[in-house]
Amino acid sequence: MNTSLRWPRASFAVAVMSVAAISLPAAWATQLELTRGPLDGLACWQLWSGHLLHFGPTHALTDLLTLLIAASVVETALGTRRTTLLYCVTPPVLSLLTLLTAPQLTTYRGASALAVMMGFAAGGVLWRDVGLRVPVVLIVALFLVKLAGDAAGAATDLSGLPTGIALAWQAHAVGALIGSVLALHLARGTAAARYGMIST
């Protein structure tokens, strides 16, 4: 590594918007959370806004902390402009794939899909350093075990979700998928070197 981590400005802006959204009136939040409307061409803004809403402060805190930590690696490699572009392009893809993979899901809130995507992308950045590959694989494996546990219904109270709200693990799987695509791009030496993160 030849570069220190930089403050992820674009990701911080996303986090600030997400924190501000906690205080929105319930009626507004209902309009902004992701529903199945966009699949019918309705309320298409929800494809973006659903990722900024949360079911409570604890839910928001864990999601946004993860996002900021992972994004600090990715944004250092990509730069603020490209990361901003990433936040503009990927949320609709994440939303649509989540809705398609979870047909019973009627409403969704959370930045975790973005956080997981950034986590996998960060893994791609670190992959370029041969010495870090084993721990990166271990961390990815641990995440996949957690994902499998969530999918099997073994969710713990650590999710920060209120009672009655199911853990939408499909969003995490979709985040991991999109993040892996980004990781493949970032793990290439030329791409990583171009972004100034990895010494080749």
Added chain:
Amino acid sequence: MNITALLRNSAIACALLVLAGCASLWHHTDTHTQSGSAVEYLFPDAKQAPQMAPGVTTLRPPVKVGIAFAPAAQWGTAIPEQQKTLLLEKVKGNFASLPYVGKIEVIPSSYLRAKGGFANLEQVARMFDVDVVALVSYDQVQFVDNGVLSMLYWTIVGAYVIQGDRYDVQTMVDAAVFDVASKKLLFRAPGTSRIKGSSTLVNYSEASREARAAGFDAAVNDLVPNLKAELERFRERMKTDSSVQVVNRAGYSGGGSVGLAGVLLALGLVTLIGLRRRP
């Protein structure tokens, strides 16, 4: 004393007696009660404590909730329907925004039959498409006393200006939340109030009616925080109570949450960079 003076004095005395008698007729010394009990409604004519069949109560969030006042056992002792609706709407407003509550239906008392039992409750739950019903029992007693000043009612003018009638309205409401399918009491919470006041003889009816309404209003205001606290305790209890199971219904709300594990894994990634940078 001549005849004319005697007649005049007699007429005055008679008039005073008659008028005082009228005022005495208007005196209020009775008590007024209004009540509706969930126990009488659900377990009519029960000679023994109800036997609950052991089983698992399944809750499917977002839970659909009905809320209703228990019907009065005796005709004429119920709260006016309009007042009931206003009170229930107030309770509904405090719980409608909870994410695990799908909808709250205010059920008019006319749909609940006195002593209808769980059979009637199940019919109503099906009609309003609710899983859980919060039955609000109520008991209000209004005591009336005549103060010393009420003696002045005999002057007629006193009946208009002297606040000689004192009332004391004691109200208790109790919300019991039942799962209709398993007939299980999930939790309950009380609310109480006491309203005291006095009024003139002619305004007594209006003042006491307003006091009774204020009594219910204050009792419901007391009930809401108690009900919220009980709901929180029930949610905590659910985590360890194997007799209550939470199952996602078709069409559920989902949250993407990486949780504490996600934060730790992300921290792990960043720590790797720090470790790598060390010479």
